[in-house]
Amino acid sequence: MSTAAPARSREPLTPADPTAKRKKKIREVLPLYLAISPFYLLFAVFGLFPILFSIVLSFMDWDGMGEMSFVGLAQYKFLLTDGRFWNSVGNTFIIWFLSTIPMLFFAMAIAFLLHQNIRFTKFYRVAFFLPNVTSMVAMAIVFGSVFSDTFGLVNSALTAVGLDAVPWLSSPWGIKITIAVMVIWRFTGYNAIIYLAGLQSIPTDLYDAAKVDGANLWQVFFRVTVPMMRPIILFTVITSTIGGLSLFTEPQVLLGDSGGAGEAGMTIVLYQYNQAFTQFDFGYGSAIAWALFLIAAIFAIINWRLVSGRGDDTVRRAVRTKEARG
Incomplete structure (x- = not known):
């Protein structure tokens, strides 16, 4: 048991x-x-x-060595009446306008071409992205030789076809165009790769549905591709705006601390550098830096409001058509 x-x-x-x-x-x-x-x-x-x-x-008067003295809002008050500062702001906005709009247009066109079934796609991607990782100091020296007033390749080509030489580095507009070309050359490929990634993420069913609705090529691009690319476009516009307002290496290496003839290439950051590290006025340089931050923030908000938005009606109709046919 x-x-x-x-x-x-x-x-x-x-x-x-x-x-x-x-x-x-x-x-x-x-x-x-x-x-x-x-x-x-x-x-x-x-x-x-x-x-x-x-x-x-920004609230102090300091040369980097002696004692700091509190001056309150004096730096910002002087900033509002400083003609050289506002000249640098105008130069920066002109260069930004001359460079950003063509750059993003070329980037979208390149991305659209790379999105097609063409040979050597990987080679073209690397080739277009290469300028973004190239030393800007070295390329500024190269551009200085290419756009030189006396022996530059551009003026040599102009005179060879019977045109007058252009004072690229000694005239206000020539300086701005030269810097803008440098910016376009450097960042077009970078933005093109970003646009290409956005294009590859768009479902092909949307294009098929839009074509069924009778949309032609231009309507498909502007009413399907562009609305679906709005977040990507918004990103590139904001980053290009911040980068355009922060230009320093290109004008500093190409023209020196003076900003060229008539300070035509004096950007906001270059002017800040001159005040802080050439004139040793660190307080005023800090005030310029925060003024630049405020300007960049305002433009980022404006770009956000202009570029962002709801998708186009064609996209919504394409989606509904896709669902109905699914």
């Missing part, structure tokens, strides 16, 4: 100690935070601290 094993006494279950659970969780995640801490330490020292310190400097 078998005997049943004695029943084990069960201890009542008690909830785990919250303190112990918290300590265990800290031990689990601490190595992860330590692994990424170098980035945050470097950002705090070389990114966050300079930003906060520049705010303080």
